[in-house]
Amino acid sequence: xxxxxxxxxxxxxxxxxxxxxxxxxxxxxxxxxxxxxxxxxxxxxxxxxxxxxxxxxxxxxxxxxxxxxxxxxxxxxxxxxxxxxxxxxxxxxxxxxxxxxxxxxxxxxxxxxxxxxxxxxxxxxxxxxxxxxxxxxxxxxxxxxxxxxxxxxxxxxxxxxxxxxxxxxxxxxxxxxxxxxxxxxxxxxxxxxxxxxxxxxxxxxxxxxxxxxxxxxxxxxxxxxxxxxxxxxxxxxxxxxxxxxxxxxxxxxxxxxxxxxxxxxxxxxxxxxxxxxxxxxxxxxxxxxxxxxxxxxxxxxxxxxxxxxxxxxxxxxxxxxxxxxxxxxxxxxxxxxxxxxxxxxxxxxxxxxxxxxxxxxxxxxxxxxxxxxxxxxxxxxxxxxxxxxxxxxxxxxxxxxxxxxxxxxxxxxxxxxxxxxxxxxxxxxxxxxxxxxxxxxxxxxxxxxxxxxxxxxxxxxxxxxxxxxxxxxxxxxxxxxxxxxxxxxxxxxxxxxxxxxxxxxxxxxxxxxxxxxxxxxxxxxxxxxxxxxxxxxxxxxxxxxxxxxxxxxxxxxxxxxxxxxxxxxxxxxxxxxxxxxxxxxxxxxxxxxx
Amino acid sequence: xxxxxxxxxxxxxxxxxxxxxxxxxxxxxxxxxxxxxxxxxxxxxxxxxxxxxxxxxxxxxxxxxxxxxxxxxxxxxxxxxxxxxxxxxxxxxxxxxxxxxxxxxxxxxxxxxxxxxxxxxxxxxxxxxxxxxxxxxxxxxxxxxxxxxxxxxxxxxxxxxxxxxxxxxxxxxxxxxxxxxxxxxxxxxxxxxxxxxxxxxxxxxxxxxxxxxxxxxxxxxxxxxxxxxxxxxxxxxxxxxxxxxxxxxxxxxxxxxxxxxxxxxxxxxxxxxxxxxxxxxxxxxxxxxxxxxxxxxxxxxxxxxxxxxxxxxxxxxxxxxxxxxxxxxxxxxxxxxxxxx
Numbered sequence: 001x002x003x004x005x006x007x008x009x010x011x012x013x014x015x016x017x018x019x020x021x022x023x024x025x026x027x028x029x030x031x032x033x034x035x036x037x038x039x040x041x042x043x044x045x046x047x048x049x050x051x052x053x054x055x056x057x058x059x060x061x062x063x064x065x066x067x068x069x070x071x072x073x074x075x076x077x078x079x080x081x082x083x084x085x086x087x088x089x090x091x092x093x094x095x096x097x098x099x100x101x102x103x104x105x106x107x108x109x110x111x112x113x114x115x116x117x118x119x120x121x122x123x124x125x126x127x128x129x130x131x132x133x134x135x136x137x138x139x140x141x142x143x144x145x146x147x148x149x150x151x152x153x154x155x156x157x158x159x160x161x162x163x164x165x166x167x168x169x170x171x172x173x174x175x176x177x178x179x180x181x182x183x184x185x186x187x188x189x190x191x192x193x194x195x196x197x198x199x200x201x202x203x204x205x206x207x208x209x210x211x212x213x214x215x216x217x218x219x220x221x222x223x224x225x226x227x228x229x230x231x232x233x234x235x236x237x238x239x240x241x242x243x244x245x246x247x248x249x250x251x252x253x254x255x256x257x258x259x260x261x262x263x264x265x266x267x268x269x270x271x272x273x274x275x276x277x278x279x280x281x282x283x284x285x286x287x288x289x290x291x292x293x294x295x296x297x298x299x300x301x302x303x304x305x306x307x308x309x310x311x312x313x314x315x316x317x318x319x320x321x322x323x324x325x326x327x328x329x330x331x332x333x334x335x336x337x338x339x340x341x342x343x344x345x346x347x348x349x350x351x352x353x354x355x356x357x358x359x360x361x362x363x364x365x366x367x368x369x370x371x372x373x374x375x376x377x378x379x380x381x382x383x384x385x386x387x388x389x390x391x392x393x394x395x396x397x398x399x400x401x402x403x404x405x406x407x408x409x410x411x412x413x414x415x416x417x418x419x420x421x422x423x424x425x426x427x428x429x430x431x432x433x434x435x436x437x438x439x440x441x442x443x444x445x446x447x448x449x450x451x452x453x454x455x456x457x458x459x460x461x462x463x464x465x466x467x468x469x470x471x472x473x474x475x476x477x478x479x480x481x482x483x484x485x486x487x488x489x490x491x492x493x494x495x496x497x498x499x500x501x502x503x504x505x506x507x508x509x510x511x512x513x514x515x516x517x518x519x520x521x522x523x524x525x526x527x528x529x530x531x532x533x534x535x536x537x538x539x540x541x542x543x544x545x546x547x548x549x550x551x552x553x554x555x556x557x558x559x560x561x562x563x564x565x566x567x568x569x570x571x572x573x574x575x576x577x578x579x580x581x582x583x584x585x586x587x588x589x590x591x592x593x594x
Numbered sequence: 595x596x597x598x599x600x601x602x603x604x605x606x607x608x609x610x611x612x613x614x615x616x617x618x619x620x621x622x623x624x625x626x627x628x629x630x631x632x633x634x635x636x637x638x639x640x641x642x643x644x645x646x647x648x649x650x651x652x653x654x655x656x657x658x659x660x661x662x663x664x665x666x667x668x669x670x671x672x673x674x675x676x677x678x679x680x681x682x683x684x685x686x687x688x689x690x691x692x693x694x695x696x697x698x699x700x701x702x703x704x705x706x707x708x709x710x711x712x713x714x715x716x717x718x719x720x721x722x723x724x725x726x727x728x729x730x731x732x733x734x735x736x737x738x739x740x741x742x743x744x745x746x747x748x749x750x751x752x753x754x755x756x757x758x759x760x761x762x763x764x765x766x767x768x769x770x771x772x773x774x775x776x777x778x779x780x781x782x783x784x785x786x787x788x789x790x791x792x793x794x795x796x797x798x799x800x801x802x803x804x805x806x807x808x809x810x811x812x813x814x815x816x817x818x819x820x821x822x823x824x825x826x827x828x829x830x831x832x833x834x835x836x837x838x839x840x841x842x843x844x845x846x847x848x849x850x851x852x853x854x855x856x857x858x859x860x861x862x863x864x865x866x867x868x869x870x871x872x873x874x875x876x877x878x879x880x881x882x883x884x885x886x887x888x889x890x891x892x893x894x895x896x897x898x899x900x901x902x903x904x905x906x907x908x909x910x911x912x913x914x915x916x917x918x919x920x921x922x923x924x925x926x927x928x929x930x931x932x933x934x935x
């Protein structure tokens with residue numbers, strides 16, 4: 001017997017999540033599936049297809065879907081070809097009763113996410129008039145900063161994570177379709193949650209820092225669907241545990257002060273030990289529906305929830321500073337954004353039109369289109385002599401706009417050794433000054449601190465002074481100097497920013513004395529070699545950098561790193577936030593200009 | 595059959611509900627800005643408001659919901675009515691328009707109707723969101739992330755009350771008077787000060803941290819999802835009462851007296867908090883008057899003033915980006931100074 005409850009494997013939970021989703025796609029909103037492109041993800045999607053009722057649509061929503069397609073509108077190309085009005089149906093209409101797949105959800109525009117969310121809310125609030133649909137957000141994000149917009153995430157009940165290593169033998173198989181259909185049929189008969197359950201879920205969610213009440217409601221819904229799958233007429237122990245794992249655990253941002261969990265095994269331990277069946281209620285179903293309402297008290301339910309959460313969130317047992325609440329991480333950026341002057345087909349200052357097809361929300365430039373079509377009118381004249389303008393697809397000219405570039409300054413601050421405190425304080429000052437100044441220019445600032453054996457994002461890219469102040473309230477310090485790890489972390493953040501069409505710039509505040517290597521081991525020689533490699537990677541990526549040397553004497557090392565990164569170098573032994581802010585502003589201007 | 599969650603059933607969020615009601619009673623106040631996290635029921639409250647408010651009378655077929663009692667102001671068909679023909683009237687629900695974050699300028703302002711242009715060769719205006727929101731509410735979630743060019747546009751329209759379209763060979767203007775409701779999380783990007791200043795009221799909305807309140811929210815939501823009709827039935831009476839309250843408050847608004855000593859206190863309060871310009875004072879008085887009207891009082895009292903001062907002035911203080919104290923503290927201090935403890 002183990003002392004710690006072992007949660008079902010991630011594969012089993014992924015399979016379970018797929019099954020629960022297929023039972024009630026509209027009610028649960030959807031699944032955020034975090035996984036790279038690969039066999040497991042394909043299997044998961046195939047399982048969903050296999051479990052949904054026959055004929056239920058599974059539609060891949062194009063990443064750059066236009067408003068017309070999203071909400072229905074005129075099919076311009078068809079209208080022109082036919083000479084009469086042709087409409088195209090909304091993609092969402094075609095989704096009714098089925099599932100939409102959102103590829104590359106981590107790059108979804110906040111604006112599109114907001115519209116999807118509005119449609120989902122609408123569908124949910126008027127479920128009588130329009131059959132609801134479910135969404136699967138295919139999140140291919142690599143770093144924690146890359147994730148689908150929170151507006152959307154908040155409305156998807158389930159989270160499945162298939163990243164990382166799995167056994168070769170791991171596979172996701174569908175439940176029999178009939179079983180899913182039967183569970184759907186039973187769903188209305190499962191008792192609505194009792195007060196004790198509602199209260200306990202609210203209580204535990206609050207304790208684990210899950211603020212959104214939508215998540216609480218989803219927890220209750222998932223528990224009910226799980227009960228329906230297992231053939232129970234009321235929510236029981238296993239249903240609660242499953243809901244805690246699938247809904248609450250991925251959203252937890254903190255762990256309550258643990259009452260001596262190490263010594264005493266959770267009281268419901270025996271229950272858990274026999275449980276692969278925990279993940280596969282289908283098996284228990286074969287013994288015939290167990291229809292004993294368990295009549296759990298509020299305390300018992302809370303214990304089950306907490307045990308399920310703790311088993312899954314060991315890293316939350318200790319207070320951690322680098323793990324950020326998914327909520328606060330927040331995919332920002334709205335409809336705005338654009339790297340060093342970005343071309344856009346929709347917004348910004350207009351520039352010359354170009355030929356192309358109308359898709360992805362592009363706007364037709366009527367005058368340019370007509371001008372392009374004009375020379376051909378004689379040739380195209382209809383044989384019946386009808387005087388109609390003959391427009392062909394090739395004539396279409398699209399408007400283009402240019403958008404202002406947006407800069408993200410990433411401070412990479414050395415928090416090692418004895419001067420850590422001063423460096424961090426001045427860096428913090430510089431961040432605040434930049435944000436106060438950048439009020440109108442809409443620049444973003446992020447901060448990565450490195451010390452001891454790692455580098456962590458203390459402040460994800462933000463425009464908000466309020467947020468910067470809160471997140472930088474207390475900063476860690478001391479220990480060794482893992483410069484290469486810091487450079488890697490900075491580069492990955494910079495590339496994520498670039499993917500969001502912003503122009504990143506790295507600002508290093510360090511004396512450049514690396515003494516922790518890329519694997520977190522101490523040793524100056526290897527550490528410097530690793531740092532140089534990392535610096536070259538930054539250089540190769542073309543991300544702009546500024547290396548502010550804070551050592552007391554000019555040393556060749558720091559300059560060497562700056563050169564390897566292909567960036568600027570400044571010697572600033574008397575680190576002072578105002579001077580840093582000045583330097584960064586000047587360098588930032590160059591980053592945008594060049 | 596409307597199945598919107600009823601306004602009267604929203605748990606807590608008293609400040610938000612009060613602010614929305616005040617804006618409904620006196621649209622000239624200038625909109626409500628809601629600060630807060632996601633999932634706090636901001637959108638629910640705004641969408642529920644549409645359902646709560648009484649319908650408006652408009653000219654049949656007018657895309658801008660023109661008011662029959664006023665001279666025609668728009669250039670659509672209703673203005674081109676043959677003189678002497680009395681217009682047909684119709685009742686429309688109070689417009690509450692959701693403006694999505696990624697909306698293009700065309701969709702907001704309106705644009706050339708491509709269907710007509712290409713197929714019939716006619717130039718016709720396809721009204722945008724501003725037209726739809728006329729005489730109602732325009733709701734922008736995450737307004738702080740809105741594109742700059744749209745913010746400029748909104749500022750212009752909100753100031754002039756009309757939308758001027760000069761594009762794609764179109765040239766027209768139509769009325770666009772609406773109550774702007776914005777929401778956003780200041781942690782994700784701050785609001786342009788010029789835009790913030792347009793709002794008459796600002797409220798902070800937090801996720802409730804009180805367990806009992808959270809349980810109640812979840813319970814009501816479950817009850818609503820389970821059987822919307824029964825839930826609406828259950829809340830029909832409070833909903834009707836609230837509607838009557840708003841309608842009668844709007845009617846009596848102009849008759850509510852404002853005693854001189856209240857005016858004086860308002861002025862002193864504005865001076866004490868150092869709010870910019872006269873706009874603060876004006877809003878303060880209007881909001882206090884609407885509050886008195888909602889409460890059925892014949893005149894504005896200091897209690898009314900005191901209750902609404904934080905939401906009318908909170909966002910108007912001269913900003914100091916590095917001031918740690920927050921505006922609430924400064925207003926509290928000023929109130930204690932003016933009204934006594």
